[in-house]
Amino acid sequence: MTQETTGAESAEHSKELYQFDQEFRDHIATVDKTGKRIWVYPKKPSGAYHNKRIVVTIVLLSLLFAGPFLTIGGKPLLLLNIFERKFVVFGQAFWPQDFVLLALTLITLFVFVILFTVVFGRLWCGWACPQTLFMEMVFRKIEYWIEGDANQQRRLDRMGWTPDRIGKKVLKHTIFLALSLLIAHISMAYLIGKDAAWEIIQDSPSEHMAGFIGMLAFTGIFYFVFAYFREQACVVICPYGRLQGVLLIKDSIVVAYDWLRGEPRGRKKKAAAGAPKLGDCIDCKLCVHVCPTGIDIRNGTQLECVNCTACMDACDDIMTKINKPKGLIRYASYNSIQNGIQRLISPRVIGYSVVLLALVSVLSFTLATRSDVETSVLKVPGTLFQRTEDGFITNLYTIEFVNKTFDTLSLTVKVESPADASVILPEGSTIPVPPELLLKRMCFIRIPADKVTEARTVVMLGIFQDDRLLEKVKVKFIGPVKASK
Numbered sequence: 001m002t003q004e005t006t007g008a009e010s011a012e013h014s015k016e017l018y019q020f021d022q023e024f025r026d027h028i029a030t031v032d033k034t035g036k037r038i039w040v041y042p043k044k045p046s047g048a049y050h051n052k053r054i055v056v057t058i059v060l061l062s063l064l065f066a067g068p069f070l071t072i073g074g075k076p077l078l079l080l081n082i083f084e085r086k087f088v089v090f091g092q093a094f095w096p097q098d099f100v101l102l103a104l105t106l107i108t109l110f111v112f113v114i115l116f117t118v119v120f121g122r123l124w125c126g127w128a129c130p131q132t133l134f135m136e137m138v139f140r141k142i143e144y145w146i147e148g149d150a151n152q153q154r155r156l157d158r159m160g161w162t163p164d165r166i167g168k169k170v171l172k173h174t175i176f177l178a179l180s181l182l183i184a185h186i187s188m189a190y191l192i193g194k195d196a197a198w199e200i201i202q203d204s205p206s207e208h209m210a211g212f213i214g215m216l217a218f219t220g221i222f223y224f225v226f227a228y229f230r231e232q233a234c235v236v237i238c239p240y241g242r243l244q245g246v247l248l249i250k251d252s253i254v255v256a257y258d259w260l261r262g263e264p265r266g267r268k269k270k271a272a273a274g275a276p277k278l279g280d281c282i283d284c285k286l287c288v289h290v291c292p293t294g295i296d297i298r299n300g301t302q303l304e305c306v307n308c309t310a311c312m313d314a315c316d317d318i319m320t321k322i323n324k325p326k327g328l329i330r331y332a333s334y335n336s337i338q339n340g341i342q343r344l345i346s347p348r349v350i351g352y353s354v355v356l357l358a359l360v361s362v363l364s365f366t367l368a369t370r371s372d373v374e375t376s377v378l379k380v381p382g383t384l385f386q387r388t389e390d391g392f393i394t395n396l397y398t399i400e401f402v403n404k405t406f407d408t409l410s411l412t413v414k415v416e417s418p419a420d421a422s423v424i425l426p427e428g429s430t431i432p433v434p435p436e437l438l439l440k441r442m443c444f445i446r447i448p449a450d451k452v453t454e455a456r457t458v459v460m461l462g463i464f465q466d467d468r469l470l471e472k473v474k475v476k477f478i479g480p481v482k483a484s485k
Contacts, residue, residue: 028235029294029304039157040231041150042140043289047313056127057137064130068189068197075406080190086436093404093436097374101366108359113240115352117247119344121254125240126307131225131233134183136292136308139176139226146172150289176227177219184218231293234306241303248301250334251343255307257287257298257329258337265298268322280324287311287329297329371471373409373433374402375463380442385478387449393479394446401441401463403433409465413443416460416472420451423461445477452479 030038070077072091079088087094087102094101116124125132146168147153156165189197192211205212225233234241248254262281281298288296290311293304297311315329336342380396388394403409411431415421424444425431433439445459457477463470 029296029302030231030235037232038294040292040294041153042292042294042310043150043286043314044144045290045308045310045313047317049309049313053127053309054137057133060128061133061138065186068186068194073406076193078190079193081192083192093406095374095402095404097402098370098404101363101370104359104363104366108356108363111352111356111359114247115349115356117240117243118249118252118346118349118352121248121252121301122240122244122305122307123253125234126255126309129306131238132306132308135226135230138179140292142175142179143172146175173227177223180222180226181219183222184215187218188215231304235293235304241306244301244303249346249348250338251336251346253331253333253342254301255297255305255309255312255329256301256332256334256337257281258327258332259298260337262298262328280319280328282318282322284318286314286318290314370404372403372405373411373463373465373470374404375461375471375473376400377443377461377473377475379476379478385480388446391449392446393449393452393477394444395477397443397445397475399441399443401431401433401439403435403437403439406435408435409433411470412464414462414464415445416462418447418451418457418459421445421447421459421477445475447477447479452477455479455481 027033030040032038067078068076075091075093076088077090079086081087085096113124143153147156156168159165185197185201188200188211196211200208200211200215262279264276264279265281265283266278268278268282285296287298288294288311290313291297292308292310293306295302295304297305312329312331316326319326319328333342377397377399380398383396386394386396399413401411409432411433412429413423413425413431415423422445424446425441426443427441431439431441447457447459455478457479459475459477461473461475463473
C-alpha cells in the first residue's frame, strides 16, 4: 500500500466520521427514521442548579396563581380580556383606542427578547417559561412520585395492563386532569377576571355556556400538552427555539459542552503505551439520560435544548466522583470555550440596545402623556349647517367619550378657539362618564354668521375635568360659501 493510498483512505475515513458526527442535525431527537415519535424517559434530575430551579419555580408559580387576586388600588394587577377588548396592566386600563400603545409595547417586548437571547441564549426557556415550569417541575415530579425513575417507567409501559399499572396510570392521569382544570381556571381568571370566573364556577353550566365550554377547552388543551404532547410543544410549536439559528451568536451564553476539555471521550482505564490521552468526558451518557428533550448536548447547541441545566448537574456529579473539576458542561459561549474570551458586549448587542432604549423612551413618553379620556367629535352624517333666527350658524355633532379609568368622571366641554364659537349640550354643561365605558352624546357648535368667513372652520374643543384640561379635540365646522367679490 503506497503512502498516497494510505493518505486518501485516512481523508475518506475522516470525512465519513465527520458525516457521522453531523447526523444529529438531520433530524430531531424525538422522531425516528420512520417519522414515529420516540417517547422520552428522562432520568430524575438532581443537583445544585436543579435546587435553584425549584426555588425559582416556587416563586414564579406562586406569582402566577396569585396574579388574578392581586390588585393595585383595588384594580387587577393583570387582566387580558380579549372578549370585551379590555386590558389592565399593573392597575392601568387599556382599550382598543390605545392600539398605538399596544403595538409599541409588543415591538419593545420583541426587541427585548431578541437582545436577551443574543446575550443569554434560552435562559427564559429553562428557568421561567410556564411550559417548562409546569412540565418539568410539576407534572414530571408527580410522574416520578407515582411511576418511579426513567427505568421504572419504561418497565411499567412495557408490561401488560396489570392491576399495578392500571392503578398507577389512573392515579397519575387523575391528578394531571385535576391540575389541568386548576390551570384552566387560573387562565380564565386572567382573561375574564376572577369575579366572572367565580360566577362560572358557582352557577349552572347552562347559565354560562360559553364560559363553561371555554373552561373545558382550556382544560383539555393543558391536559393534552402536559400528559402527551410534552417536549413537542417546545420543539414543534414554539417558534422561539427555531429562532436560535438567527439570534444566537458565538458570544451568546448557552448550556455548552467544553469539547476542548472533554474530547476525545472514553472510559477511564489504564492507558496502553503510545495511546492518545483521553479527555475528561468518560462517555457515561448521563447528560443524555437526564435531558427532557432527548438530545446529546455534546453535539452542540440544538433547537431542542431548553437550557434546563439537567445535563450540567449530572455531569458535575460525575466529575466530582472521578476527581475532575466541575463545569465540563456549563453556561458558556462558543468563543469562551474555543478562545477563552467571554464578551457580553458586541456590535450586535450594542445595536439592539440602542433600538430598545429608543423604543422604551418613546413608550414611556406615550404612557406618561396618555389621557384618561379619549374624545372624538364627528359631524352627524347627512346633516347640513343651519341658520338660526338670532343670527348664528350651527352644526350638529356626535361626541363620544371613552373613560379609561375606573372612576366616574364629570367632564365639561369648552371651546378653546375661535373665541366667538360656543358649544351647546342638550343634557347640560357637565357630563358624567361612567368608568370603563364609552358614552355618546349629541351637541351643537354655533358661530355668529358674520364671523363665519370660510366654508370650513377649525374649532378647537377642550375637554375638562373640573379645571384640569384632559385633552383638546379639533372639529371641522361647516358654513356657507361666501360669494367672491
